[in-house]
Amino acid sequence: MNTQHYEYQLTLDKIIRKAAQIYPNTEVVHAPPGGPIIRSNYAKEWDRIQRLGSVLEELGAIPGEPGKFGSKIAVLDWNTIMHFELYYGVPMYGAVLHTVNVLLSPEDIIYTMMHAQDDILFINEDFTSLARVATSLIKTIKKVVIMSNKPDHEEVTFDGAEVYWYEDLIRDARPYNFQELSENMVATMMFTSGTTGRPKGTYFTHRQLVLHAMSVALSLSAPPINANIYDVAMPLVPMFHVHAWGLPYIAALTGIKQVYPGRFDWGWVLKTIKEEGVTITNGVPTILYNLLYHPDSPKYDLSGLKFIIGGSALPRGLLEEANRRGIRVVQGFGLTETAPVILLTMEKSNMKDWPEERKREIILSAGLPIPLVDVRVVDENGRDVPRDGKTMGELVVRAPWITREYLGDPEKTRNAWRDDWFHTDDIAVWDSEGYVWIMDRAKDVIKSGGEWISSTRLEDLISTHPAVYEVAVIGAPHPKWGERPVAIVVPKPGQDITEGEIRKYLMELVNEGKMPKWWVPDKVIIVNSELPKTSTGKIDKKALKDRLSITLD
Structure with a gap:
C-alpha cells in the first residue's frame, strides 16, 4: 500500500486563498457611517492578511499546536474590514482569535478576557477607554493595536502595554509565509452571553469552522435563498457574536462580494444596502425590525433582499411586514456552542403539494438540520418524543462543529455532553417532515433583541437593594425587542x-459596570404578598406570567 500521500488539512487558509485565486476582483467593501469607504477585493485582502501574519510575528505571537492553544488575540471591534482580516490572519498564523462581546457589562467583558488569558489586544479606537481599563487589570496583555480609519492619530498610551496602530503595521510589514497547520488546531474562542451566570468560554478548530462554512453554504445555495456568486452579502450579526453566524467565511468560500458597515447606524445601513446592491444579510428579529421601521426605510426598495433570521423567535407580524416589502426571510437556529448554525428553514421537494397555510407555518419554524447535523427531541429519559409537532422535549444535537468543552469548567461540560449528544437546554417540538420548532428556553432566559438577559443574575442584582425581600424577573412580550424584562418585587x-x-x-x-444598561427592566411591579412557589420552593414564574399577563408597548 502506498503511504506517500498528502494529508489535506481543512484550514481557513484554503478558503481565503481560493477566493483570492478564483475571485480576485470580487469586492470586499468597508463602508462605515460617514466614510471613508474602502474598496478592496479578495486579492488585496489576501495580501493584507499575509502582512498581518508578519505583524503577529513582530508582536511576538506564538503559534499553537494540536491540543495546545497559541497566543490568544482579543478583538474589540464592530463589523469592519479589519475585523474580517483578523478572522483569517490570526487563526492562519496559529494563534487563537478571541472575539470579545462588547455588549456585555464592563465587568463581564473584563471577566471573559481574564478567563481567556489574552496576550495581545486589537481594538477599534471607539474602545480605547475600555481597553485602558482592561490592560490595567489583565496583566497578560502586553501589547495593544488600535484600528482606525483616520489618516492621522494622536498619541495614545496604556499602563503596562505597548501601543501600535494597525494600518502602520500592515503598511510596513512583509507578506508572511503561512505554514501548513493541523486542522485540529484551535482557531477561535468566544464566550456565551451568560444567561445562567457568568459567560462560558467555547472554542473551535479550523476543521470545525471549514465544515460549518461548507455545510451552511450548501444549505443557502438551495431554495429558498438560492445564494450564488451574483449575490452581495452584508453581515448584520455583530462579528463578535459567533463568527457573525459564519457569513465572512461562507461568502469568501463561495466568491460573494462582502460589505462591512462598521458600527450599526440603521439609516446608514439602509443607504449602504441600496448603494452596494446588498442581497443577503443576517441578524436577529430586532435588526429586521430596524430595517423595516427606521424613519428612512420607506425611501428604499428592499424587495429582493434575503434575510437570514435567528437568535430569537420570529414574530408573525414582523414576517408579514417583511413579505409586504418584498424581503425573503429564512429562519435558522443555533447556539454559541454550535458555531452556530444547526437548523435552517430549507424547502423540501414535496412542499409544492402542501397547503399554503402549512407552507407559511414552516417559515416560522427553526427549520431542518443542515448537512452533517443530527438532531433529536427527547424526554427527560433521553427517549425521542413523538414527531407530532405538539409533544415538547429537549433539543439535543450532534455536528462536527459543536464546541468540545467549556473552558476550565468540566462540570458544565459533562452536563452539556451526555450520552454522546450535546444538550441545548432548549425546549422544542418536531414534526414528521423533520422540521423543528423552538418552544422555550429550559432556563428562564429573556431574549431581548436577540441578546440574552439572565433573569437569575438580574434577580440577584435587584435583591441587593436593602428594601427588597423577594424578587422575580420574567420576560414580557415587546413589539420591537421580542421580550423585555419585568421585575416583580416584594418589599x-x-x-x-x-x-x-x-x-x-x-x-x-x-x-459601576455591574450590568449593561439594556438589562434595566422596562417595568417594576411592587406587590405586598409572597410570590407563588413550586413544589420545590422555587418561585413559580409560569404562574406569575399567567397571573399578570404583562405586555409592553
Whole structure:
C-alpha cells in the first residue's frame, strides 16, 4: 500500500486563498457611517492578511499546536474590514482569535478576557477607554493595536502595554509565509452571553469552522435563498457574536462580494444596502425590525433582499411586514456552542403539494438540520418524543462543529455532553417532515433583541437593594425587542419602595459596570404578598406570567 500521500488539512487558509485565486476582483467593501469607504477585493485582502501574519510575528505571537492553544488575540471591534482580516490572519498564523462581546457589562467583558488569558489586544479606537481599563487589570496583555480609519492619530498610551496602530503595521510589514497547520488546531474562542451566570468560554478548530462554512453554504445555495456568486452579502450579526453566524467565511468560500458597515447606524445601513446592491444579510428579529421601521426605510426598495433570521423567535407580524416589502426571510437556529448554525428553514421537494397555510407555518419554524447535523427531541429519559409537532422535549444535537468543552469548567461540560449528544437546554417540538420548532428556553432566559438577559443574575442584582425581600424577573412580550424584562418585587416587612427607586438603584449598578444598561427592566411591579412557589420552593414564574399577563408597548 502506498503511504506517500498528502494529508489535506481543512484550514481557513484554503478558503481565503481560493477566493483570492478564483475571485480576485470580487469586492470586499468597508463602508462605515460617514466614510471613508474602502474598496478592496479578495486579492488585496489576501495580501493584507499575509502582512498581518508578519505583524503577529513582530508582536511576538506564538503559534499553537494540536491540543495546545497559541497566543490568544482579543478583538474589540464592530463589523469592519479589519475585523474580517483578523478572522483569517490570526487563526492562519496559529494563534487563537478571541472575539470579545462588547455588549456585555464592563465587568463581564473584563471577566471573559481574564478567563481567556489574552496576550495581545486589537481594538477599534471607539474602545480605547475600555481597553485602558482592561490592560490595567489583565496583566497578560502586553501589547495593544488600535484600528482606525483616520489618516492621522494622536498619541495614545496604556499602563503596562505597548501601543501600535494597525494600518502602520500592515503598511510596513512583509507578506508572511503561512505554514501548513493541523486542522485540529484551535482557531477561535468566544464566550456565551451568560444567561445562567457568568459567560462560558467555547472554542473551535479550523476543521470545525471549514465544515460549518461548507455545510451552511450548501444549505443557502438551495431554495429558498438560492445564494450564488451574483449575490452581495452584508453581515448584520455583530462579528463578535459567533463568527457573525459564519457569513465572512461562507461568502469568501463561495466568491460573494462582502460589505462591512462598521458600527450599526440603521439609516446608514439602509443607504449602504441600496448603494452596494446588498442581497443577503443576517441578524436577529430586532435588526429586521430596524430595517423595516427606521424613519428612512420607506425611501428604499428592499424587495429582493434575503434575510437570514435567528437568535430569537420570529414574530408573525414582523414576517408579514417583511413579505409586504418584498424581503425573503429564512429562519435558522443555533447556539454559541454550535458555531452556530444547526437548523435552517430549507424547502423540501414535496412542499409544492402542501397547503399554503402549512407552507407559511414552516417559515416560522427553526427549520431542518443542515448537512452533517443530527438532531433529536427527547424526554427527560433521553427517549425521542413523538414527531407530532405538539409533544415538547429537549433539543439535543450532534455536528462536527459543536464546541468540545467549556473552558476550565468540566462540570458544565459533562452536563452539556451526555450520552454522546450535546444538550441545548432548549425546549422544542418536531414534526414528521423533520422540521423543528423552538418552544422555550429550559432556563428562564429573556431574549431581548436577540441578546440574552439572565433573569437569575438580574434577580440577584435587584435583591441587593436593602428594601427588597423577594424578587422575580420574567420576560414580557415587546413589539420591537421580542421580550423585555419585568421585575416583580416584594418589599421587606415595614419597608416601602417604589419603581423609581429600583430603577435608580439599577442605574447605579450600570454606572459601576455591574450590568449593561439594556438589562434595566422596562417595568417594576411592587406587590405586598409572597410570590407563588413550586413544589420545590422555587418561585413559580409560569404562574406569575399567567397571573399578570404583562405586555409592553
